[in-house]
Amino acid sequence: MRVIVIGAGLGGLALAGGLRRSGIDVAVYERDPSPVVRGQGYRLHLSDVGIDAAASVLGPGRWSAFLSTAHTPKARFIRFDTELRVLEEHDFEGRHLAVDRQELRDTLLADLDRVITYGKHLTAFRTETEHVTAHFEDGTTATGEVLVGADGVNSAVRRQYLPHARVVGTGLTQLYGKIPRRSAEDLDHVFSAITGSGHRVVGVALTRDYATCSFSARTDELPPEPHHMRQHQLRSLVAEMTYGWHPRVQRMLAGWHEIFPLALRTSVPIAPWATTRVTLLGDAAHAMSPAAGAGANLALQDAARLAAALSGGGPLISELRSYERGMAGSGFAAVRASAANGARILGQDPLPAC
Numbered sequence: 001m002r003v004i005v006i007g008a009g010l011g012g013l014a015l016a017g018g019l020r021r022s023g024i025d026v027a028v029y030e031r032d033p034s035p036v037v038r039g040q041g042y043r044l045h046l047s048d049v050g051i052d053a054a055a056s057v058l059g060p061g062r063w064s065a066f067l068s069t070a071h072t073p074k075a076r077f078i079r080f081d082t083e084l085r086v087l088e089e090h091d092f093e094g095r096h097l098a099v100d101r102q103e104l105r106d107t108l109l110a111d112l113d114r115v116i117t118y119g120k121h122l123t124a125f126r127t128e129t130e131h132v133t134a135h136f137e138d139g140t141t142a143t144g145e146v147l148v149g150a151d152g153v154n155s156a157v158r159r160q161y162l163p164h165a166r167v168v169g170t171g172l173t174q175l176y177g178k179i180p181r182r183s184a185e186d187l188d189h190v191f192s193a194i195t196g197s198g199h200r201v202v203g204v205a206l207t208r209d210y211a212t213c214s215f216s217a218r219t220d221e222l223p224p225e226p227h228h229m230r231q232h233q234l235r236s237l238v239a240e241m242t243y244g245w246h247p248r249v250q251r252m253l254a255g256w257h258e259i260f261p262l263a264l265r266t267s268v269p270i271a272p273w274a275t276t277r278v279t280l281l282g283d284a285a286h287a288m289s290p291a292a293g294a295g296a297n298l299a300l301q302d303a304a305r306l307a308a309a310l311s312g313g314g315p316l317i318s319e320l321r322s323y324e325r326g327m328a329g330s331g332f333a334a335v336r337a338s339a340a341n342g343a344r345i346l347g348q349d350p351l352p353a354c
């Protein structure tokens with residue numbers, strides 16, 4: 001069996017690794033011209049779901065090498081007011097790691113050179129009785145027995161396959177960047193949020209080498225095109241929007257760098273669909289706001305489950321159907337949980353009716 005994977009993000013790479021470990025022929029097609037053409041973001045929080053999935057697709061050797069790059073924060077969420085008085089705190093069960101996204105990608109990429117082709121932008125696919133063929137922008141094609149859309153929130157596979165599945169804005173924009181670790185050593189939790197009026201939130205989380213710092217606000221409170229603003233302009237904007245907050249917050253924000261704005265979006269859960277030899281994983285199926293820190297964990301879980309389903313030896317469509325039931329069940333539950341968390345803490349718009 002040959003599996004065609006569209007997209008070399010975390011989910012696509014994890015799936016390719018899992019399939020290779022089971023001896024299944026896999027080919028990954030990624031639209032970026034190379035793995036280093038753009039920044040891939042900073043810290044990721046992995047919980048039990050992502051830890052177990054990553055360990056299973058990487059195998060014990062690579063997983064234990066990767067663990068040496070990870071940081072273990074206190075398993076706690078803390079929310080402060082703008083004077084840094086604690087408003088709420090709660091402890092999480094289970095294991096929690098703060099990892100660098102690029103380190104995780106590099107680990108997943110090891111040994112996959114020969115199965116990934118870069119510069120391949122999928123535009124459409126065609127399903128036949130026994131095969132499915134991917135069509136790329138450059139006029140080339142690739143054929144396999146299964147096609148997996150691991151092509152993220154704007155998935156071209158999803159748009160063709162499930163055109164009724166919607167991705168909508170959350171009403172929120174986040175400015176995401178780094179601060180020196182030493183400026184936030186005492187905020188070493190899974191996540192610390194400093195919340196002001198009008199749903200303005202500064203979020204801080206540490207990795208082994210740096211801390212991430214985000215500023216979230218309702219999009220309509222921000223200038224129309226923040227991605228056109230320079231770093232110092234973004235810093236000044238947020239200094240103005242957090243004017244009067246505790247001086248400690250101002251000091252952290254003064255060291256903010258490598259900032260990029262992101263309009264946060266979410267998928268809208270849909271009812272189960274008829275299974276075919278085309279399927280989805282990760283954000284392509286169930287993108288969500290980062291308010292629950294679950295998107296990458298679920299993309300990794302989907303990848304591990306799909307690799308197991310495809311190597312189980314059972315009838316293909318019935319294996320894919322069980323995979324999709326589990327993937328959509330946990331994915332859409334997390335979409336709803338993220339939306340609820342996002343509404344409470346960040347002021348996220350409610351999910352539209354399905």
Ligand SMILES: Cc1cc2nc3c(=O)[nH]c(=O)nc-3n(C[C@H](O)[C@H](O)[C@H](O)COP(=O)(O)OP(=O)(O)OC[C@H]3O[C@@H](n4cnc5c(N)ncnc54)[C@H](O)[C@@H]3O)c2cc1C
Pocket residue numbers: 006007008009010011012029030031032043044045046050120121122123150151152153154155156174176262281282283284290293294295296297298299
């Ligand atoms: C600021 C921020 C912080 C986050 N923090 C966390 C966290 O702490 N923990 C957590 O679990 N999740 C987190 N997430 C969510 C997480 O980043 C995503 O859920 C995860 O990256 C999804 O992985 P994926 O493989 O499904 O998609 P992606 O990582 O988006 O990969 C999709 C790939 O497909 C490629 N592609 C797209 N279209 C095509 C095409 N037509 N043809 C070929 N290739 C294509 C893209 O170039 C990309 O490489 C965060 C998200 C954000 C925005």
